[in-house]
Amino acid sequence: MPNSDAVLDFQIPPQPHLCRAARYRVAEFARSHGVGESDLSALLTALGEALVNAIEHAQGSDAIEIECRIGAGRIVATVQDSGAGCASDDFAHASFPEGMEERGRGVPIMRHCTDIFSVRSFPGKGTAVVLGRFLRKAGSCAIGF
Numbered sequence: 001m002p003n004s005d006a007v008l009d010f011q012i013p014p015q016p017h018l019c020r021a022a023r024y025r026v027a028e029f030a031r032s033h034g035v036g037e038s039d040l041s042a043l044l045t046a047l048g049e050a051l052v053n054a055i056e057h058a059q060g061s062d063a064i065e066i067e068c069r070i071g072a073g074r075i076v077a078t079v080q081d082s083g084a085g086c087a088s089d090d091f092a093h094a095s096f097p098e099g100m101e102e103r104g105r106g107v108p109i110m111r112h113c114t115d116i117f118s119v120r121s122f123p124g125k126g127t128a129v130v131l132g133r134f135l136r137k138a139g140s141c142a143i144g145f
Helices: 016-032 037-058 106-113
Strands: 006-012 064-071 074-081 116-122 126-134
Touching (some): 016 064, 037 064, 106 116
Antiparallel strands (some): 006 064, 064 074
16 A cells, blocks of 8 residues: 655755744745644754754764645654664653753653654764654644643
């Protein structure tokens, strides 16, 4: 059976100023395929966190791969780098930091904004973050913070 998903696949250099352009490209693609603003807003928040982490932690100059798929009642974005990587169990129990800590919020934010979340990372080989939402009907409530 052929895959009927709509697919957007592109790369960006690991430069912080390009995160906005990447999020914009995913947003336009999603809107053109009927993804509602509530789902899109949550996914873009998670996507932004994944991109920033890829740029900051990959410690490499290779392009970051971004794939977005829409189909079967869901939208799924994958952010993959070929950088430093780490042990995947580092993400297993990540929770919001206490008090006014400025670091360590990315993974909990990504989890909070998605219905589908996974991280595959291998030291020296890079990291892939999968972020997805089951599409709600128009006018349904967004995930709140």
